[in-house]
Amino acid sequence: MPHPNPHPIRSQVVVITGASSGMGREMAHKFAAQGASVVLAARNEGALEMVAMEIRQHGGTAHVFPTDVTSWEQVEALAQEAITVFGQIDTWINDAAVAIYATIEETDPEEFHQLIHVNLLGTIYGSKAALARMKAQGFGTIINFGSVLSERAVTMQSAYVASKHGVKGFTEALRLEVMSEKLPINVTLVLPAGINTPFFDHARSKMGVKPQPIPPVYQPEMVADTVLYAAEHPRRDLHVGGASWMFTVFQRISPAFVDRFMMIGDWTTRIQKSDQPSNGHDSLFKPMIESGRVHGEFDHMTKPSLYARLVEMQPTWTRFVVPTAFAAAVFMLRKR
Numbered sequence: 001m002p003h004p005n006p007h008p009i010r011s012q013v014v015v016i017t018g019a020s021s022g023m024g025r026e027m028a029h030k031f032a033a034q035g036a037s038v039v040l041a042a043r044n045e046g047a048l049e050m051v052a053m054e055i056r057q058h059g060g061t062a063h064v065f066p067t068d069v070t071s072w073e074q075v076e077a078l079a080q081e082a083i084t085v086f087g088q089i090d091t092w093i094n095d096a097a098v099a100i101y102a103t104i105e106e107t108d109p110e111e112f113h114q115l116i117h118v119n120l121l122g123t124i125y126g127s128k129a130a131l132a133r134m135k136a137q138g139f140g141t142i143i144n145f146g147s148v149l150s151e152r153a154v155t156m157q158s159a160y161v162a163s164k165h166g167v168k169g170f171t172e173a174l175r176l177e178v179m180s181e182k183l184p185i186n187v188t189l190v191l192p193a194g195i196n197t198p199f200f201d202h203a204r205s206k207m208g209v210k211p212q213p214i215p216p217v218y219q220p221e222m223v224a225d226t227v228l229y230a231a232e233h234p235r236r237d238l239h240v241g242g243a244s245w246m247f248t249v250f251q252r253i254s255p256a257f258v259d260r261f262m263m264i265g266d267w268t269t270r271i272q273k274s275d276q277p278s279n280g281h282d283s284l285f286k287p288m289i290e291s292g293r294v295h296g297e298f299d300h301m302t303k304p305s306l307y308a309r310l311v312e313m314q315p316t317w318t319r320f321v322v323p324t325a326f327a328a329a330v331f332m333l334r335k336r
Helices: 022-033 045-057 072-086 109-137 158-180 220-232 242-253 255-262 264-270 307-312 316-335
Strands: 013-017 037-041 061-064 091-094 140-145 185-192 209-211 237-240 273-277
Touching: 013 022, 013 072, 013 109, 022 037, 022 045, 022 061, 022 220, 037 045, 037 072, 045 061, 061 072, 072 109, 091 109, 109 140, 109 158, 109 185, 140 158, 140 220, 158 185, 185 220, 185 242, 220 237, 237 242, 242 255, 255 264
Parallel strands: 013 037, 013 091, 037 061, 091 140, 140 185, 185 237
Antiparallel strands: 209 273
C-alpha cells in the first residue's frame, strides 16, 4: 500500500542526482521554488554551484555535494551529507544518466561498462543509500528514472536500453522488498518519452552526427511537475508524455507488431540522426565543461501533452479506466 509522505514539499529535503542540467536542474528549481531544501549532486561542481546560486537568488535553500554515482563511497557520503546538514531525506531522485548512440558492434566493452555503471549501478547505489536512511527515520520516497526505453528497445541505443530495462527491474524488486517488510517508504518509477534537454548534446555519438530524440518530444518542465506530484502523492509508475504510455501499451499487446512497425524504412534509426555534425565531446567518462542548462535544442520538435495531468495525476479509477479503454480498443482493432 502507498504511504503518503508525512511532509508537504515545502517541508521536504530532496536529494537529486544529475542536478547540473536538464531534468535534474529543472526539478531542483521547482522543488526549491515550493520551499523544499534541495541537495544537488552531479560530477560538474561548477554547474551545481550555478544552480544553487540561482535557487538562493530566489530565496530557496540549496546545498551542493559533487558526486560521481559510479562510486558507492561517494553516493553513501551524499546520503550522509544530506542527513548531517538537514536531518532527514524525504525524497531521493536518481536522475543521473549518460548515453551512447552506436551499434552494438561499434560500442567498446569499456563504454558498455561505464554506461551501465552510471545509469544502472548509480540508481542501485542511490536507492540503497536512501533506503537505509528512510528505514531509520520511518518515511520517504525513492524516485527512479527509467524511460520509455525501459519498455521498448530501439536501434543505436543498446547500452542505454539495457540500463533502463535494468532500472525498471531493480525498481520493481526494491518495491517488493519494501512491501514485504511493510516499510512506510514509497518507490516510484518515472518513464519519460523524449525530452528536450542537453542530454543529446552530452551523448557519445558514433553516427557521424549529433543524436536527437525520437518524436514526439516534450519539455523538461512536464517531467518536473510529474516528479513533484509523486513526491507528495505515491504512485507506482508515472509515464511522462502520452507517447511513453502509448508505446508501452502497444509493446504489451504485440511486441512483434512494434518490431515490424519500427523497421518500416528503418525510420527509428534515421529519426535519431540530426543534421548537425558531432563535435566529439560527451559526458560518458567525464562531465562536460559548461555551466549547465535545462533545455536542449529541440524546441521545434516539442509538443504539449496533457496526458500526465489528466491521467497519471488523477485518482486511481481514472488512471485505470482511461488506459484500459484505450487498450481494449487497440486489441479489438488488432483482432479485426
